Amino acid sequence: MKMRGGIAAIPFLALAQLACETKREVPPPSGANSTPAAAAAIAPPASESDVPRAVDLRPHYRGIGRAATAAEVRAWNIDVNGSGAGLPKGRGTYARGAQLYAQQCASCHGPKGEGIAPNPRLVGREPSDFSFGTDPKLVKTIGNYWPYATTLYDYINRSMPFNTPGSLPPDDLYSVVAFLLVENRVIDTSLVIDAKSLPRVRMPAHDRFVQDDRKAGATFK
Numbered sequence: 001m002k003m004r005g006g007i008a009a010i011p012f013l014a015l016a017q018l019a020c021e022t023k024r025e026v027p028p029p030s031g032a033n034s035t036p037a038a039a040a041a042i043a044p045p046a047s048e049s050d051v052p053r054a055v056d057l058r059p060h061y062r063g064i065g066r067a068a069t070a071a072e073v074r075a076w077n078i079d080v081n082g083s084g085a086g087l088p089k090g091r092g093t094y095a096r097g098a099q100l101y102a103q104q105c106a107s108c109h110g111p112k113g114e115g116i117a118p119n120p121r122l123v124g125r126e127p128s129d130f131s132f133g134t135d136p137k138l139v140k141t142i143g144n145y146w147p148y149a150t151t152l153y154d155y156i157n158r159s160m161p162f163n164t165p166g167s168l169p170p171d172d173l174y175s176v177v178a179f180l181l182v183e184n185r186v187i188d189t190s191l192v193i194d195a196k197s198l199p200r201v202r203m204p205a206h207d208r209f210v211q212d213d214r215k216a217g218a219t220f221k
Contacts, residue, residue, distance in 0.1 A: 088170045104168070125144050
């Protein structure tokens with residue numbers, strides 16, 4: 001075959017055959033051990049960059065920030081669970097709570113906790129049959145829905161007042177909690193609320209909540 005200009009060209013098949021012969025392995029010399037172990041024995045040693053290194057899992061701050069101190073962690077560790085674990089020392093009364101509520105809460109939630117849109121209603125015991133699963137229009141309040149009284153302290157402590165959350169000391173928080181529980185007809189005005197009495201308060205909807213075992217009844221979805 002000839003290409004334009006009269007220059008001879010090697011056929012494509014011949015090129016492929018030449019490539020295969022070039023890559024053909026050369027047999028080892030007579031008497032040489034050709035096992036993989038022998039090949040590894042004569043292989044050149046790996047360079048230092050090829051040796052895998054252990055992964056360092058320690059935090060690297062790279063000059064930004066630092067580890068929090070124990071005192072700083074305690075300052076943020078303020079959650080309170082259903083049993084009352086996490087409640088601080090202090091005490092509150094209904095009378096003091098009524099004053100604080102009027103000053104700190106009424107402008108958003110109404111003088112009697114009736115709610116001012118878009119802020120939620122806080123007070124109410126209806127519906128008493130807990131029919132929220134069948135009527136999505138029903139309004140959930142502290143008195144008809146919340147299962148734990150300790151949640152009041154936890155939520156208000158972390159989130160309220162809206163413009164200055166976390167600003168109320170424990171005595172004030174316990175007093176606001178006492179006010180809300182009285183207004184929802186859960187406790188009497190004479191009960192002093194503190195870390196011992198609050199977990200003992202049984203909310204009206206407490207028994208309406210069950211473990212999620214997928215066997216809660218016909219209305220469970």
